[in-house]
Structures are given as structure tokens and as C-alpha cells.
Amino acid sequence: MRIALTGATGFIGGYMARGLSEDGHTIRMLCRPGRESALPQIAEDHREVHMGDLTDAASMAGFLKDVDLLLHLASAHDHFDEATMRAINIGGTENLLEEARRNAPDHLRFWVMSSAVIGAPVYSLYRDTKRIQEKIIRAERFEWATFRPTLVYGVGDYRHTAPLLRQCAAKRGRFLVPHDGLSKINPVHVEDVVDALKRFFDFERGVDCMYELAGPEGMTYNEFVDQTIAAAGGTIRRRNISRRWANWAIFFKGLFKDTTEDRRASAYFSLHHEHDITNARYELGWEPRTYAEGIGQVARESDWWKFESEGGKRLID
Structure with a gap:
């Protein structure tokens, strides 16, 4: 399977790229100019790199061409200013969806790594931008799933x-x-997050699902x-x-x-x-350490x- 991955230069993204490539998938990683050295090292025959920026719609052209799955991990957290959070978490997702409408195959699946903080009863602009992100993805025609890890270490x-x-x-x-x-x-351990997502590949329903990972x-x-x-x-x-x-x-x-x-x-x-991880345990057979x-x-x-x-x-x- 060819998988487009955003956030590959990040902590969780690096683990995800390595874990999925080890399973034989081809990973097309989105990379901002100047961040090439931060890309995870995976086998060359499973590695593709697309230079672009989520906030620059034109640079996304071709990123989703011939891919089977988009795994959207990139996001701006609370340590960024409000304008950056909106531009990446909301605007960047809208740019991805526009690219999907133009170039992605009809069978594209859209999986997003969100955050368990979405359900937290404390105000956070980050939380609200991620809520909006999930809503605009769900409104599209593509099959979707969302994974909400809590504090990842x-x-x-x-x-x-x-x-x-x-x-x-x-x-x-x-x-x-x-x-x-x-x-x-x-x-939740980062390797357990990767394990949960990999288990989802074999889940029979496999569409329009949400899992909290903790x-x-x-x-x-x-x-x-x-x-x-x-x-x-x-x-x-x-x-x-x-x-x-x-x-x-x-x-x-x-x-x-x-x-x-x-x-x-x-x-x-x-x-x-x-956080309630019952459905991940029951549906995916997932058990975190x-x-x-x-x-x-x-x-x-x-x-x-x-x-x-x-x-x-x-x-x-």
C-alpha cells in the first residue's frame, strides 16, 4: 500500500513511518524545505519524499496522487501562536482535502492522528482547532478514521x-x-500508538471510526x-x-x-x-503497556x- 504521511519529521511520525515501512508499505512523506535531515531513515524502496508545506496549497500538488491512504499527523500544538495553529490544523487540513479532491483516487482513506485533549473540559485553542479538523474531514466523501492519543512518551x-x-x-x-x-x-507509549494503528488495517469495519489511545x-x-x-x-x-x-x-x-x-x-x-480505550481493546485486540x-x-x-x-x-x- 502507498501511504501519504504528514508529520513524518515529528516524534510520533518517525515511529509511524518506520513501523509502516517495516510492514512493507511505501511511505510518501511530506517534508518542509530545510527539514530533510529530520526525516526518518527507512528503506529506500519504501521511501518517497514530497517537498511541500501544509499552509501552501500550491506546494501540495501531487502529494496524494496514486496513494491508498493519507495518514495526517502534522499539527501545531499550544506552544505555537494562535495564527499558526489555525493555519496548520485547519487551513492545512483544508489544503489536503482540496488536493485529495483533485488528485487522489476514489478509494483514498483519510486517517487523522488527533488528540485525546479534544474531550478535555479545559479551554484550549489547540483542542478547538483539532475539533474543527475532525469535523471537516468527516464531512467529506472519503472513508475516515481518527485516533486520539493522550500524553505520548x-x-x-x-x-x-x-x-x-x-x-x-x-x-x-x-x-x-x-x-x-x-x-x-x-x-501512552509511542510504540503502543503505532501498534493500535497497525491493528486497524485488519479491522473488518475499518471506516468512520474513532479511537482514544491511552x-x-x-x-x-x-x-x-x-x-x-x-x-x-x-x-x-x-x-x-x-x-x-x-x-x-x-x-x-x-x-x-x-x-x-x-x-x-x-x-x-x-x-x-x-480516557476510555474500550473500543480499541475490543475491536483491535489492543492492550497498551x-x-x-x-x-x-x-x-x-x-x-x-x-x-x-x-x-x-x-x-x-
Whole structure:
């Protein structure tokens, strides 16, 4: 099968490209000019590269010609400004759909990697742009499926997993957790995300489906931190900050600067973020690993997380 992939230069996209190429699929990867070195290394006979930018409709010409499946992973998260999130998450998806109408075969399937945060009861422009993305895809004639992973971790994640492991590897100090740390989350290993999607190839219904992808069960944020400290071999102590003191700190900070993001972050730690993976378990036979098992594997996979980036400066001994 020839699969068009956006987001191939990202953390999850790299795993997805390698996993699907190992199964014999040909992967046509979308790459922005200047990002060629970030493309995952896969077998040459399974590798195609299309140079283009999601926000530039003209550059997408031919990207979906003769492909069987579009796997849309590329997105702009909350660390981007609002204009960029709209341009990529909404505008980029509209450009892909327009290219599909022009050049894709009638049997094209459109699978999107969205985010479990879509269902979170805390405002986020990222969440809302991803909701719109899903809606405009569903309105089209193409067969679609959407996969919503929650907090994804794994080897090679230098933006989230590596900094967290380095912090938890400290031998002294405190790891401060807002509120009582009892709100629940469901981290999921990146290889389990790839496994779920690969299983979907063999699912008989296989169209117009939605799957939330998360850990096997919710864990408190305190457990999340404690298990990460254990995996990293640190002796740093976790300490909780009461909601009262957190709110007072935000109040005084608000006297001098905008605290919108602080208030949203505080609200995040007051809510449970568990996700129902029943249909992935039942329909796909999918069973993700526990966080304790997964983060232990990630931490023991050489000392990759002690560096700021692949091939970059070593930050801890």
C-alpha cells in the first residue's frame, strides 16, 4: 500500500513511518524545505519524499496522487501562536482535502492522528482547532478514521520525555506538583500508538471510526511523578502545593502580568484526564503497556535522555 504521511519529521511520525515501512508499505512523506535531515531513515524502496508545506496549497500538488491512504499527523500544538495553529490544523487540513479532491483516487482513506485533549473540559485553542479538523474531514466523501492519543512518551522525545526524566533523575531538591496530585492521567507509549494503528488495517469495519489511545488505566499525577523518579533513578522528593497556595501565587502574579495560562494550567491539575480505550481493546485486540513498565523501558534505553537532543550536548552525567 502507498501511504501519504504528514508529520513524518515529528516524534510520533518517525515511529509511524518506520513501523509502516517495516510492514512493507511505501511511505510518501511530506517534508518542509530545510527539514530533510529530520526525516526518518527507512528503506529506500519504501521511501518517497514530497517537498511541500501544509499552509501552501500550491506546494501540495501531487502529494496524494496514486496513494491508498493519507495518514495526517502534522499539527501545531499550544506552544505555537494562535495564527499558526489555525493555519496548520485547519487551513492545512483544508489544503489536503482540496488536493485529495483533485488528485487522489476514489478509494483514498483519510486517517487523522488527533488528540485525546479534544474531550478535555479545559479551554484550549489547540483542542478547538483539532475539533474543527475532525469535523471537516468527516464531512467529506472519503472513508475516515481518527485516533486520539493522550500524553505520548517514548525514546527520542526530547521535548517532553527527556526533560522530565532529567528532572526526575536529580539527587536532591523537590519536584513540585500543583494541588493534591490526585487528578488522573493516562500516558501512552509511542510504540503502543503505532501498534493500535497497525491493528486497524485488519479491522473488518475499518471506516468512520474513532479511537482514544491511552494507558491501560488512569493514574494519579503523584503516581506519574513517583514512577518517573523511580525509572530515572533519582532521589528528588515530590512535594504537593495546596490549591489555596497555588491560587494565591497566581493572584499576586496577576497583579503584574497576564496569568491566563497559569489559571488554565491550575485547572488542568484539578480535573481527571482519563480516557476510555474500550473500543480499541475490543475491536483491535489492543492492550497498551502500563506507565511503570513503559517509562522503565524508556529510561533504560541507553542514556539518550541525558542529552538535549539527538547528537546534542550532554546535560547530566
